[in-house]
Amino acid sequence: MNNYHYIFFDGECGFCNRAVIFVLHRLRSKEQVRFAPLSGSTARKVLQSRPSGDTMIYFDGSRSHTHSDAALKVTQLLKAPWPILSVFLVVPRLFRDLIYRGIAKRRYLLGDPVCKILESHERAVFCD
Numbered sequence: 714m715n716n717y718h719y720i721f722f723d724g725e726c727g728f729c730n731r732a733v734i735f736v737l738h739r740l741r742s743k744e745q746v747r748f749a750p751l752s753g754s755t756a757r758k759v760l761q762s763r764p765s766g767d768t769m770i771y772f773d774g775s776r777s778h779t780h781s782d783a784a785l786k787v788t789q790l791l792k793a794p795w796p797i798l799s800v801f802l803v804v805p806r807l808f809r810d811l812i813y814r815g816i817a818k819r820r821y822l823l824g825d826p827v828c829k830i831l832e833s834h835e836r837a838v839f840c841d
Contacts, residue, residue: 717747719759719840720787721770724750728823729769737838739791746790748839755840767817780817781809 720736723729733748740746749755751770759772771783778786781801788798801809816823 716745716774718745718774718790719755719770719772720746720748720783721751721756721760721772722748723769723820724752726820728820732769736787736791739795741790741792743838746838749841753841767814781806781813784813785809 720733722733737743737748747755749759756770760770760777768779769783769787771778771786773786785799785802788795
């Protein structure tokens with residue numbers, strides 16, 4: 714499709730939207746990364762299967778990563794010190810995903826809906 718890395722997220726979740734803004738402001742390079750809601754047309758085009766809303770998905774250009782794998786792989790795209798968190802990839806996925814799913818289950822309680830007005834240069838990295 715193209716050479717972008719995509720971060721797909723729950724577009725109706727305030728916690729998820731805040732996480733996206735956090736990542737956006739800490740990316741080493743915004744040129745290769747695009748953000749899109751899981752419910753949007755970009756997710757349907759890029760992902761092979763219909764995504765569920767219970768996980769973020771990181772598509773690295775060739776492969777999709779979900780749950781804690783996605784979150785930790787995204788940290789590798791950020792400015793220091795955040796990439797150090799990727800060391801947790803050595804922890805068995807079962808344990809990491811238990812924590813991820815616990816947070817995901819409560820994500821609507823962790824943040825109010827966000828309606829941040831993005832700058833024009835920020836809007837450029839968002840897809841439908």
